[in-house]
Amino acid sequence: MQQTVAAAEFLAACALSRVDAVGGFARDGLLSSQEVFTQQLVTGLSNGMIIALIAIGYTMVYGIIELINFAHGDLCMLGAYFALTVVGALGVDQWAGTGGIMGLVLVLVGTAAFCGSLNWSINRLAYRPLRKASKLSLLVSAIGASFILVNLGLFWGGLPMDVFADGTSSAAPKAFPALVSAAPAAQIGDVIYSRTDLLVLCVTLPLMVALTYLVRFTKLGKAMRAVAQNPTGASLMGIDVERVIGASFFIGGSLGGFATVVYSLYNQTVSFQMGYRMGMDAFIAAVLGGIGNLPGAVLGGILIGVIRSMSDGYLEARWTNTVVFGILILILVFRPSGLLGAKLREKV
Amino acid sequence: MDELLGQTEDTDFVVTGLDGPRTRADRFVSLSFRVMIRRTASIVAALTGAAFLLAAAPVLAVQDAPNKKLKIVSSLPQTGSANAQTTSIVNGIKMAIDERGAMVDGFKIEFEAMDDASPQKGNWDGQIESANAKRAIADPAVVGYIGTYNSGAAKISMPLLNKAGLVMVSPGNTAAGLTKPGLGEPNEPAVYRPSGKVSYFRVVPADDIQGAVACEFCRNDLKAKKVFILHDRELYGKGIADVFKKTAEATGVEVVGFEGIDAKASNYRSLVTKIRAAAPDVVFFGGTTQTNGAQVLKDLRAGGAKIPFVSPDGTFEKAFIEAAGKDSVTKEQGGVYITFGGVPSEMLTGIGAKFVKSYQAKYGEIPEAYAVYGYEAGCVLLDAIDRAETKDRAAIIAAVAATKDFNGALGTWSFDENGDTSIRTMSINTIEDGAFKFVRTAGGAAKAK
The missing domain is CATH 3.40.50.2300 (Response regulator)
Known part of the structure; x- marks a missing residue:
């Protein structure tokens, strides 16, 4: 009996201390340096996992047709607008309990399908006709696609919907409703593991596992690896190269779609300009890990996330970009093909 | 074509003979220009002089303009999230102009709202702000520049407009260094005043x-x-x-x-x-x-x-x-x-309250906080144009600087020697x-x- 009371008291104390620590800074003690470090690591990992998911889209396309798909970040941006539209159309207020989870899954899958199809269409319309042209034309075409997507986003933000502030200012950043609350899922000491952190993990990890399975163990994956190695050879073996390229665009795009929903839920802001930063971070991550290499993109993404977080936390925030690019340059000097990149594959 | 050029070359020698034997480079001078040179040297001089005058003192052209039109421009970030705010500033300026029936002292007032933001930035863009300032300077009809919203943008257009002698009235800049010595960088605000004169004024407290x-x-x-x-x-x-x-x-x-x-x-x-x-x-x-x-x-x-x-x-x-x-x-x-730097629209009294009321009647919404500053900037500029003896840029600068006890929407206030408002009321x-x-x-x- 005494034990039960003690346990109850302990639980109550835990609950109270949690409220205390979260509401203002009521606790006297500051965060210990170890707690600060752990918290920065959690933030870095969450940001890094999102970056990694987007970086996969870059690296898949590069691995197969050696194109740096500059439209990828902006594709993710449009995905965020699509997700916000769906959330707005479904009505935000009814999102609770099982219905909420179902709604979330619906938004995730819907956005992934949207981004995948859009990426596939961009490939079909803007890149496929240039397959025989020089790599440079392809790159310019990608930059053009990026501009078109940015302006579509600008237009989309002006739709007369409640979630777009009735379209009064199309270019303004929009608040993405907090469907997953930022409340702590767990708290150890003063380190908060928020539900959004958990969400990032729950969405990104299974996707990465699924992608690995797809590339390693399925027929399509085998075909993708074959096309990456040698498109001509692959076509001689009876592989429909264009279909495989299309599939890669679809898969890369839909991973970007998942990432952008998680990003929007994590940051709760969408803006037509966010694609640039998303794309830039992910591109650097892909290069850092070795562009064309899938595990490399994941490693690069997590590294970039953690480096950013640590630099924000321990240096001044204004040095963060300098630190990230400094490390990128150092790694490229000593390992020109990135951390996990193949030795040297001259393809250009 | 060669024959044609050859012919003119001969005539040129005879008629002008100004600068000795002509070089082959002259062949590329356009024919129409050659016709002009063929007149007398004095005409050439007159034309050159006129061109110089046009470039250096566009003001003259305004005075001579038969239709007596003056132009005011604004340069505010209208692409991006500041758009709602800046649109209401523009509305405020338009209301100030409309109140006078777009006429001041027999001159018709035209207004153009320029955008100094780019979609790439979604915010003010230095390149566009600089282009806007240059465009305003180049248009001889422009006698007033209302802007900017962002202090960073003002930093770019202030020296340009000051050099050209065009008055600038800001409804939104609050960075202290823009006008007040000792509060910003060591070279501020002198760096914004290459002509040595104050031509920048603001209706908001810094x-x-x-x-x-x-x-x-x-x-x-x-x-x-x-x-x-x-x-x-x-x-x-x-x-x-x-x-x-x-x-x-x-x-x-x-x-x-x-x-x-x-x-x-x-x-x-x-x-x-x-x-x-x-x-x-x-x-x-x-x-x-x-x-x-x-x-x-x-x-x-x-x-x-x-x-x-x-x-x-x-x-x-x-x-x-x-x-x-x-x-x-x-x-x-x-x-x-x-x-x-002021009180919100619904707390304004007197002329300010009247402005908010007519704004609501006209645009169907309570104006954003800075709308009244757009209105005030417009009013004070039009008032200065009214008071200026000649409607040239220099006289208008002097008239704005001489604004004393102006009875406007923000109360009764004056510009000090730095171009700052005497109002110091803030709100939380x-x-x-x-x-x-x-x-x-x-x-x-x-x-x-």
Whole structure:
């Protein structure tokens, strides 16, 4: 009996201390340096996992047709607008309990399908006709696609919907409703593991596992690896190269779609300009890990996330970009093909 | 063609003979120009002189214009989230012009609203601001430049317009260094006045007052003992954060952090951890909606920091509340307090209240906070044009500078020798139920000068 009371008291104390620590800074003690470090690591990992998911889209396309798909970040941006539209159309207020989870899954899958199809269409319309042209034309075409997507986003933000502030200012950043609350899922000491952190993990990890399975163990994956190695050879073996390229665009795009929903839920802001930063971070991550290499993109993404977080936390925030690019340059000097990149594959 | 050129070359030799034997390069001079040279040397001189006059003193052309038209332009960021705010400023200017029936002293007043933002930035863009200033300078009919909204943009157009002798009246710039010596960089404000004369005026009180007021509010009303200061590294945001820091140090409020953020970052969670570790009572953000103020606020709340968030007038617009979302701005989450160089529209009295009423009647909504400054800038400029003897740029600068005891929407005020308004009234505002709510005034009444 005494034990039960003690346990109850302990639980109550835990609950109270949690409220205390979260509401203002009521606790006297500051965060210990170890707690600060752990918290920065959690933030870095969450940001890094999102970056990694987007970086996969870059690296898949590069691995197969050696194109740096500059439209990828902006594709993710449009995905965020699509997700916000769906959330707005479904009505935000009814999102609770099982219905909420179902709604979330619906938004995730819907956005992934949207981004995948859009990426596939961009490939079909803007890149496929240039397959025989020089790599440079392809790159310019990608930059053009990026501009078109940015302006579509600008237009989309002006739709007369409640979630777009009735379209009064199309270019303004929009608040993405907090469907997953930022409340702590767990708290150890003063380190908060928020539900959004958990969400990032729950969405990104299974996707990465699924992608690995797809590339390693399925027929399509085998075909993708074959096309990456040698498109001509692959076509001689009876592989429909264009279909495989299309599939890669679809898969890369839909991973970007998942990432952008998680990003929007994590940051709760969408803006037509966010694609640039998303794309830039992910591109650097892909290069850092070795562009064309899938595990490399994941490693690069997590590294970039953690480096950013640590630099924000321990240096001044204004040095963060300098630190990230400094490390990128150092790694490229000593390992020109990135951390996990193949030795040297001259393809250009 | 060769034959034709050969022929003219011969005639040229005979008729002009001004600068000795002609070189082959002259063959490329266009035929029509050659016809001109063939007249007399005096005509050439006259034409050149006229061209020089046109370039150097466009004012003359205005006076001689038979249709007596004058033009006022505005340069404000109308692409991006500031659009709602700047559109209402433009509406304010238009109302000032319409009130006079678009006529001043027998001159017809034309108005053009220019945009100084680019879609790439979603915010003011230095290149576009510079192009706008140059376009205004090049148009001889332009006698007044209303702008800019952002202090950083003013930094670019101020020296250009000053050199050209075109008056600039800002409805929104608050960075202290733009006009006041000793408050900004060592070379400010002289660097903005290459001609040595003051040609820039503003109808809003500057940040040396606003930053101090914000700090006083944190100390007295919020009982803050420790503050964490963030800024966006822009002229405006960093400037006001500096003033805040100085005031805090002078009044015994401990500054536990002072940091410039990356305005394009996707989130500031790491920074929030740093802030949590420093455990301040208040976070002050020197910046605007466009430099990610709302994201900083959201991440503070997401990181569990339920402490007051104080920011200056750059976030005093509906777009800020929209971007921040209704949950992070509530009092339960710590509260948001915004200082503003004046009082919000609904608190205006006299001419100001009349303006708000007719604005509502015309546009069907309560104007954003800066609309009345657009109106006031328009009124004071038109008043100066009215008073100016000749309607040239120099006389209008002098007339604006001579503005004394102007009875306008903001009260009765004057411009001082730096081009600043004598008004010093500030207000503190908060957000309740998704809308701004006036808390109290601060900073003292207008100093009659």
